[in-house]
Amino acid sequence: MTRTILVTGAGGVGKTTFSAGLAVQAAREGVRTLVVTVDPARRLASALGAHDLGDEPQPHDELEHLWAAMLDSQASWRAVAMRHADPEVATRLADNEFFRAASEHFPASQSYAAADQAATFVQARVWDLVIVDTPPSGGGIDFFTAPAQMADLVGGRLLRWITGGPLPGRRFFYDRAARPMLRIADTILGSDLLQRISEFLLDLRTTYDGVARRGREIETVLREAATLVVTTADPAPVGEAVRFYRQLPEVASTPAAVVFNRVLPTAWATVRPDPDLPVELGRIAEQWSAETVRQADAREEFSSRYGARVATVPWRAVPPTNLAGLAGLMDDAEGIPWGDLLP
Amino acid sequence: MLDKRLVIVSGKGGVGKSVVASGLALLGQRNGLRILAVEMEAGGGLSAHLGAGDPGFEPREVRPGLHVMRMVRSDALLEYLSLQLRLPGMGRLGAVARAFDALATAAPAVREIVTIGKILWEVREDRWDMVVFDAPPTGQIASYLRAPASISELVTTGRIRSQSKWMADTLGNPALTQLILVTLPEELPTSETMETIEWVTRTGVVGPPTVIANRVLEKVSVSSTPQGAVGDMLTLHRSLTEEQERWLAELPPDLTLPYMFGLFTPGEVAAHISDELEALT
Numbered sequence: 001m002t003r004t005i006l007v008t009g010a011g012g013v014g015k016t017t018f019s020a021g022l023a024v025q026a027a028r029e030g031v032r033t034l035v036v037t038v039d040p041a042r043r044l045a046s047a048l049g050a051h052d053l054g055d056e057p058q059p060h061d062e063l064e065h066l067w068a069a070m071l072d073s074q075a076s077w078r079a080v081a082m083r084h085a086d087p088e089v090a091t092r093l094a095d096n097e098f099f100r101a102a103s104e105h106f107p108a109s110q111s112y113a114a115a116d117q118a119a120t121f122v123q124a125r126v127w128d129l130v131i132v133d134t135p136p137s138g139g140g141i142d143f144f145t146a147p148a149q150m151a152d153l154v155g156g157r158l159l160r161w162i163t164g165g166p167l168p169g170r171r172f173f174y175d176r177a178a179r180p181m182l183r184i185a186d187t188i189l190g191s192d193l194l195q196r197i198s199e200f201l202l203d204l205r206t207t208y209d210g211v212a213r214r215g216r217e218i219e220t221v222l223r224e225a226a227t228l229v230v231t232t233a234d235p236a237p238v239g240e241a242v243r244f245y246r247q248l249p250e251v252a253s254t255p256a257a258v259v260f261n262r263v264l265p266t267a268w269a270t271v272r273p274d275p276d277l278p279v280e281l282g283r284i285a286e287q288w289s290a291e292t293v294r295q296a297d298a299r300e301e302f303s304s305r306y307g308a309r310v311a312t313v314p315w316r317a318v319p320p321t322n323l324a325g326l327a328g329l330m331d332d333a334e335g336i337p338w339g340d341l342l343p
Numbered sequence: 344m345l346d347k348r349l350v351i352v353s354g355k356g357g358v359g360k361s362v363v364a365s366g367l368a369l370l371g372q373r374n375g376l377r378i379l380a381v382e383m384e385a386g387g388g389l390s391a392h393l394g395a396g397d398p399g400f401e402p403r404e405v406r407p408g409l410h411v412m413r414m415v416r417s418d419a420l421l422e423y424l425s426l427q428l429r430l431p432g433m434g435r436l437g438a439v440a441r442a443f444d445a446l447a448t449a450a451p452a453v454r455e456i457v458t459i460g461k462i463l464w465e466v467r468e469d470r471w472d473m474v475v476f477d478a479p480p481t482g483q484i485a486s487y488l489r490a491p492a493s494i495s496e497l498v499t500t501g502r503i504r505s506q507s508k509w510m511a512d513t514l515g516n517p518a519l520t521q522l523i524l525v526t527l528p529e530e531l532p533t534s535e536t537m538e539t540i541e542w543v544t545r546t547g548v549v550g551p552p553t554v555i556a557n558r559v560l561e562k563v564s565v566s567s568t569p570q571g572a573v574g575d576m577l578t579l580h581r582s583l584t585e586e587q588e589r590w591l592a593e594l595p596p597d598l599t600l601p602y603m604f605g606l607f608t609p610g611e612v613a614a615h616i617s618d619e620l621e622a623l624t
Contacts (some may be wrong), residue, residue: 010356010357011355011356011357012355012356012357012358012531012532013357013479018516058395069384097497186428187501187502219590222447235388235391235608235609235612236357236359236361236362236388237357239388239391242423255367264579265572265575267572268572268575271572271573272574273573274569274573277569277573278567279563280565281569281573281577282561282562282564284577285572285573285576285577286582287604287605288579288580288604290575290604290605291604291605293605294605315579317579317583317585318581318582318586318588
């Protein structure tokens with residue numbers, strides 16, 4: 001049974017570095033681990049031993065038991081829909097301008113593609129542990145709702161809204177005079193556009209069964225996964241973290257921990273600089289001391305108000321970009337619930 | 344910056360674009376301008392920074408002259424339809440809006456034009472001196488800025504096509520519209536910002552963006568390092584500034600905002616950013 005950890009959190013909090021550190025730590029303990037990341041910084045990608053990381057998992061050159069894969073952020077549910085379309089429809093869809101536009105812009109598109117690929121790795125049963133660094137798009141939570149949204153989009157909902165009734169045949173859209181609603185949309189959008197969209201939607205709908213079935217499989221994988229929320233102590237990421245922490249139990253599981261990244265040594269909170277120090281140094285010391293107090297307050301508030309288990313990862317001036325750096329970061333981390341995370 | 348009619352603030356997620364948008368809105372308000380600040384999503388940072396509670400689609404005055412609204416696409420669509428069609432009865436419009444929204448899912452520029460169109464319409468009306476849009480992150484901003492142009496390409500007839508022209512003109516006029524890209528002196532925000540600048544320059548959908556680097560630490564001039572915790576703090580501080588220098592050299596910003604130490608409430612942060620912007624501009 002493959003264990004899955006989904007690492008969520010706002011953009012820019014160090015989620016990818018933390019996911020990589022988690023994977024390095026697990027591999028060091030002999031757990032066959034795959035870390036799946038989205039768009040890592042170049043330096044981090046090289047730390048994962050990947051010369052050119054792609055969507056095929058690659059074993060690490062130096063560290064046994066560690067694999068890495070990078071999700072193609074350009075990949076979309078387009079590929080998924082094509083997979084479930086019969087050849088004739090697939091050809092038509094491939095040329096359809098709305099298909100291209102919709103697959104680029106459907107908000108959950110990237111999340112869906114990521115969830116689909118991650119689920120594929122979990123189902124492969126090759127690894128003991130799959131760590132997924134979720135894409136930050138759409139607030140992160142849409143990683144979990146994307147399969148259902150995708151099925152909704154492909155399925156009849158759109159068409160039912162347009163027609164206000166049961167699914168029509170292909171001819172329906174040519175008979176616009178009977179439908180005042182469509183006449184209005186016609187005035188604004190132009191009749192040509194309406195017709196092309198409706199033809200596209202009818203084609204897309206033929207893929208519904210396949211897409212919906214796959215969506216349910218993905219949802220099962222996500223529901224059985226352990227989750228972590230990564231944040232910094234800054235107000236905006238904390239706000240996001242609170243949202244994740246409260247929403248995750250509905251779509252997956254109660255987060256095993258809230259991981260505060262870029263944490264300063266707690267002893268700094270009480271540092272009072274020597275009055276003989278140069279003024280500039282005294283001011284800088286006071287600033288970092290105030291920052292340490294603020295961080296501690298943010299962690300305390302999170303654990304007391306939401307009953308969350310809080311873990312901390314120390315602040316590194318330069319994010320670690322090699323195995324030793326990632327391993328060191330995890331050695332200095334505190335409160336990570338390894339027992340709940342490792343298989 | 345205060346002489347523009349529309350300021351669009353974007354940036355990679357987590358760089359503090361909402362706080363910059365809020366700071367700018369506050370600065371405008373303090374200078375006696377009528378300001379509309381627009382945020383995209385519920386629970387967005389802008390309303391928290393401006394103490395606006397939970398604003399809706401209807402602009403809410405949070406201090407004299409400063410209004411905050413949240414973009415709600417379905418409301419924007421209803422408003423658009425009722426202006427376009429002059430139809431009585433919102434119930435009927437609700438069905439039309441639902442159908443329209445469904446259609447728009449398949450032609451996404453239509454969705455985005457509803458958002459950017461509402462904002463541009465507010466710019467066009469004479470109710471505000473400046474509209475500050477806390478816009479989607481740089482990953483999505485292109486589809487919003489390009490929406491009027493995309494519509495012209497996609498729709499060959501229909502009323503929406505004729506409207507896309509003045510929208511594109513307003514966005515593309517540097518005297519009216521300013522794009523601000525907020526960034527951090529770190530690897531990923533720097534590369535994403537540079538990609539966005541490249542795209543904007545290539546397409547010309549808006550004028551040259553202003554780049555604001557946020558959370559920039561001041562350099563330490565003293566070279567000695569005392570023993571103990573203060574020394575550790577200095578060592579961290581120096582390493583951080585060194586790392587920041589590297590990315591600031593890669594992408595020299597037009598303005599830099601300082602790291603905000605120890606401030607806690609979003610309102611305090613926004614007020615300080617507003618002061619900083621005032622000192623800078």
